[in-house]
Amino acid sequence: MIEKVLSLLERFIANERLSVQELKQLRKWMENSENMTLVNKWMESHWEKAHEIESKVVFEEILKKIDRQSFLRKNEPFLNSKWVKYFQRVAAILILPVIIVSSFYYLSTQTLKVQYSEAIVPNGQKSEIILPDSTHIWLNSGTRLRYPVAFGKGNREVFLYGEAYFEVSKNKHQPFIVNTSKLAVKVLGTKFNVKAYPDDKTIETALLEGKINLMIQSVSGKNKVLEMTPGEMINYSAKDSSIAKSGFIKDDVIGWKNNRLVFRDDTFNNLTKKIERWYNVEIIYDKTLFEDQRLTVELLEGESIERLFQIIEKAINVDYRIDKQKIYINPKMKNK
Template identity: 35%
Template structure:
C-alpha cells in the first residue's frame, strides 16, 4: 500500500473529529494509523488540539464520542506521550485517560485561558466504575480514584497553585520550590514542593489518610503542622481531631492506580465500599454482623466481580447473589 501523505489525510482527520467522516474515510484513516506509529501519535495530537479549541465545551457530542470509540477500538493501545504534549499542558488541563470497568475513553476539560486569560475553577469527577488520569496546567499528574472529585484552576501562578479533593487521588507534582502546590480536603491541607503521594478522604469515612511515596510534604490541620517523609502515612480522624503518623506499606495505599487494590487485615466493610466504587454496584449486607471481620487479599479491576466474592466468602462464610448492579450478601 502506498504511504498516505499528510496533506491528503488532513481533511479526513478533520471530518472524523467532527463526526462527519464516511465509512470509506474511516477505513483510510484506520489504514493510515496502522501504517506507522507516528501516524497514531499525530491523530491523538490533532484530536487534543481540536478538542481544546472548542471553548466552553465540557464533553464531546455523544455521537462524536461514540464515533471516536469505534475507530479507537481498532487501534493497538500504546502508552506513549505525544511529542507536543508539553505544549498542550501549558495552556489546558486535560483528562487524557478514563478507565472504567471494561471500557476505555478520552475526554477533555476545556480551559478558560483560551477565551479570556482569566483563571477559572474546573472540576473533574471520576464516577463509580471509573479511574481517571489528569494532567494539570503546571504539568502535575493526577490519578483520580472511583467516586472522587478534583477541583483545580484553569491556570497556575505564584498565588494560585492549589486544588481541592473529595475522595482519593494519587499526585505526581511538578517540582517548584518557590510556588508550593496545595491539596485541600474538607479538614486538611497538604503542602507540596514536588513529590509523589496519595490522599484518601471519602465523605463516608471519618479518616483522612496521606501516604508519601517520594519527596516531602507538610500536613496542615488547624495549628498542627508536620512534615511527612517517604514511606510514612498520616491518619487524621475528623471526629476526634487525632493525628497519627507512622511507617506504612506503600503498595497497600498506592497500587489502586495500576488497577489492583491490596489490603492487609482490612475490614470486610471497607473492602465492600471499595468494590461498590470500583464496580459501580450496591452491596446489601448485614453490616453489624460483619463489622469485626477482617481479611487479607487483592482486588483486581480486570477480574469479574463474582470471582472476588467467591474468594471473600472462603474467608468469611456467607452467601451472595448478583442481580444487575445489586449484590445481596447474607450470612450462612
C-alpha cells in the same frame, strides 16, 4: 431543583447558551459532595449512550462547541486557546465522564479571578491528568478534583474530594497545596497519596518520596503543622481530631493506580466501600452481622467481581447474590 440543574448540565454539554447566573448555579450545585451520586448516574447514562464512540472524538466535538460558544461570548471570561490546546494534548488519557465535566468552566464576575476546571471520576472508573505545571495526578473511583485553568504567581492549589496519587513537579518558589475538607497537604515537589472521601471517617495521607507538611485545621482557627517523611502514613480522624502515624506497604496504598485492588486486614465496612467504588455497585447487608469481620485479599489487574466474591464467600462463610448493580450478602445458614 435537581431536574433543573441536570437540565442545565445537559444544555451546557449540548452547547446551548447559559446565562452567567445559570453557570454559577450549576457550579455551586456540582461543588456539593452530596450531589456526587446524582452526577455519577447522569454521566453513566450518557456514557452508555456513547460507548461506541471514541472518547477523543467525542471530546474534540465538545471542544468545537465550546469554541463556538466562546466566539459568541467574546466579552465574557472563557478558557483561552492555550488551555484548549492543552486539553487536546491530554484528551487521549482521560475517560469520557471526566472529559465532559473537565470541560466545564467557571465564569466569575467582571473582576479577574482564578478560573477552575473540575475532573469527576464516577464509581467503576479511574483516570489521570497532567496539570499545566507538569504535575501528574492519578484519580481513583468516585473522586472529584478541582484545579486552576492556569497557575498564577502564588501557590499551586487544588481541591480533592476522594482519592488521588500525586507526582508534583518541583518549584521551590510555588508550593503545591492539596486541600481536603479538614486538612491540607503542602509540598514543593514529591510523590504522595491522599484519600479523603467525604463519607469516610478518616483522611489518609501517605508519603512515598520527598517531604510534605500536613496542615490540620483546628477549632481555634490555628493550623497544626506536621512534617512527614518518606514511608510515613498519617490517618486523621475528623470526628475527634485524633492523629495516628504508621508505616505502610506501597502496594496497599497505591496499588489502585495500577488497577490492583488490595485489602489488608480491612474491616468489612471498609471493604464494601472499596468494592462499591471500584466496581460501581451497591452492596446490601446487615452491618451488625459483620462488625467483627476483617479480610486480607489482593486482586490482580482485571479480576472480576464474581471472582472477588468467590474469595469472600469462602473466607468468611457467606452467601452472596449479584443482581445487576446490587449485591446481597448474608451469613451462611448453619446446618442443623
